[in-house]
Amino acid sequence: MRLAIVSLTSGVLSGGCRKYLLRMVPLLLQDCRISRLHLILHEKQLPHIQQLLQCTGVHAPTFGGLRPAHKIRRIVSQLSPDVVLMTTQRWVSTGLPTVVMIRNMEPILYPLGGNPWREVLRNLVRRREALIACRKATRVIAISEFVRRFLIERWHIQPEKIGLVYHGVDHVEPAADGQLPAALCALRGSDFLLSVGSIRPYRGLEDVVQAMGLLSAQFSGLRLVVAGEVDPRMQRHYRQLQTLAERLGVADRLVWPGFLPERVLAWCYRNCRVFVMTTRVEACPNAALEAMHNGCLSVVTSADPMPEFFQQNALYYPPGDGRQLAEQLRKALLLADSQRTAMVEGLRRRAAEFTWQRTAQQTVAELEKTLQQDA
Template sequence: MPKIVHIIHESRGGGGMAIALAYFHRYLPQFETVAITGKLGALPEKLHAQGVRTHALPLDHVWRALFSIPQVTAVLYREKPDIVILHGQWGGFCGAVAAWLTGVKRVLYYTGMPCFYIDWDLYRVVRNRFVEQFCCTVATRVVCLSTAGRYQYLLRRLAPEKKILYIPNGVDTAAIQPAPDKTALRRELHLPVDVPLVVSVGRLEDQKRVDWLVQAWRQVEAECPTAHLAIIGDGRDRKGLERLASAHGLQRCHFLGTQPNGYRYFQAADAGVITSLFEGHPVALLEAMAAGCPMVGTAADGIPETIVDGVTGFCVPLDVPTAIAEKLVLLLQDSVLRENMGRAACERVKREYALDSVSEQQIRLAQEILAADASS
C-alpha cells in the first residue's frame, strides 16, 4: 500500500486543525497514512484516535518550525513516503525542504491562505516570496482553496498554470445540518431565547476584523432593539474588542470565548456574519451554511465565491461597517428571507462543498500522481 505523509504546523484549533481531522483519516483505505503536526494542541492525540500514526514536532511557531527541519527530515527518511502532502506555509516550507533533502519526488502543496496578504514590509515580501517559490518548485502540484487564491499564485508566476489547481474546502453535511429545534439548542448553549440572534465564529485577530462587526452592531442595536450578538472565539484582540464594544455602549454584544463545535452556535442563530480582511476558504462559513444559517460576509477571496449574493446570504464591501449592519438588519427583520436564504445556503453546500466529494478529489489527485509516475 502506498504511503502518504501529511505535514501541518497547526495543532491548536482553527480551520487547519478542522481540515486535518476531517480529511487525513479518509486516506486510510487507499494509503498508509502518517501525519507530522505541531505539538502544542490536541491535534496529534485526535489524529491518533482516528488511526493516523502521528509525529508531534515543535512546528507551531515559525521560528520553532524552521529549527525543526532536521527532525522533519529524519522522520521522512525513516518513513520513506511515496507522497508528501504539505498544508499551509510554514509546515509546507519545512516539509518541502525535508522532502527535497530526502529525495521525495511526489509532493502536493495545499496552500491554505495566500501569505502575500501579509506583505506589510520588505522583510515579509522577501520571506514570503522565497518560501512560496521554494514550496511551489518542489511540489508536483500546487492546490489552492479558492479561484482568487489561485489567481494570486498565477499572477506571481510561482509555477506553470497547469501545475496550480483549485480544490475548495469541504464540510461534513451529514454531521452538520439545520437544527430541528433552535429554542432547545439555545437553552442548551445558554443563549438568549425568543430574541433575534446573530453569531460570529473565528479567531479574534487582525485578519478577521471583528472590529468592523462591533462597529456595525451599534447600528443593528439601534434598529433591532431586541437583537443579540454572540461572538465565539478568542485571540490577542479580544480585550481591545471588548473595550470597543464598551466605548460604543453596546448592551447585547456577548464575547463567549472559544467553544467546542462552533457550528452549533450557527445552528442556533437567525443569521451569521464573517468580516475577514483576507481569507483562503473559511471552514466556519461552510459550517454555517450547512447549518442553514444565512450569512453576511465581506468580499474577501473565498467568501464571495461561496456566498451567492442575494440568494444564500449577502456579500458586502471590505471596511464598510454600515453595509454589514444594513444586511444584518434586513435579515433580522424578514423571517421569510432568512428561511429562504438558509435553505438555499444548505443546499449549495451539499451540492458544491460536501466533504465526501471534496476528499474524493484530493485522494484522486494523489492516485493520479502515483499512476503518472508508474506509467513513466
C-alpha cells in the first residue's frame, strides 16, 4: 500500500500533531502492508520533523504560499499513492480514497467560548471545513468514542464510515533536577498542582485559579504550574487569568513556564501532587494519557471525553465550578497513602491500554477498509 499523509495547515504545526507524526511515521514504516510513505507538509513544518527525514522510506514533498489545496492535488497526482490520510480535519479533493482524522473538537463544539472575534471566525471556518471533510471522505477516523458519537448523532455521518482509533502514549525519562529551567527550580521538594496545555479560553483555567484562592489558607505552600504556550492571539485571555490570580491573592503561587520539553514535562508529571484538567472539550487529550502513564493523581472535569479515558481512576468536578474543584482538590491532597497508591495503580493500568503500536496497527486496518470501500 502506497500511503500519502497530508498535514494541511498554514504552516503552524501544533504540539499534538507533531507528536502524532513523530510517533506514527516510524511505526507505519515498519508495517509490511505499507510499501511507501509520502509525508506532504507545509514548508514551514519541516524544521519540526527533521528526525523523520532520517527514516528510510520517507519522502517529504512540501508546499507553501497561496492555493495550498491546488499544490497538494498536484503533488498527490505526481506521487500516485493508493490512499491519502488527512491528519488535519480539512478536505482536499484528490480523486483518491481519502481518510480524514478528527483530532480537534474546540472549533467544532466550543467555537465561541470567550475567544477574540477573529478567533471565533477562524473556528467557525474550521468547523465548516471539518464537516465538509467528514461528508466527502471515504472514511473518517475518530480518536475517541466521544468524537465518534458526535459525528453520528450530531453530524449524521454513517456509523459504518467511522473507525475508532485512540492515540497512544509512551514512556519519557524525566529530566534530572539540574536540567530544569529556572522557572521550575524553586519547585524541587515542594507541593504543586500541574495543568498542561496551551493557554486558551476553552481550557477553563479560571476554574483552577479560583480553586487556588479557596485552598490558599489550608495549603499555604501549594503552588500551581500551568505548562503551556500562550498563543499570540490569546494574550488578552492570559492577562485576564493573571488579573484573577492577583484579585484572589494567589498570583505569587502560579508558575507560567510556557512550553516545556518532553523530559522536563515528564519531571513535572512525576513530581506534582495532583494533575488538574479543567478543559471544556477535547478529542483524545495527550496530557490526560501522559498524566495517567506517569501515575498522577488526577482531578478533571466531568465533561466528555474525560470519563471515557480516566474512568473510575480520577476525581471529577462540573466544568465552570471552581468551588467544587477546590473540594475535589482538597480531597485528593488529603488522601491516605493506601488510597493514593490504589488510584495511581488504576491510572497506570488504564494508561497501558493506549500504545502507539496499537494506534499504528488500527490505522493501517482503517486504511485497508478505505481501499475496500472504494473498490
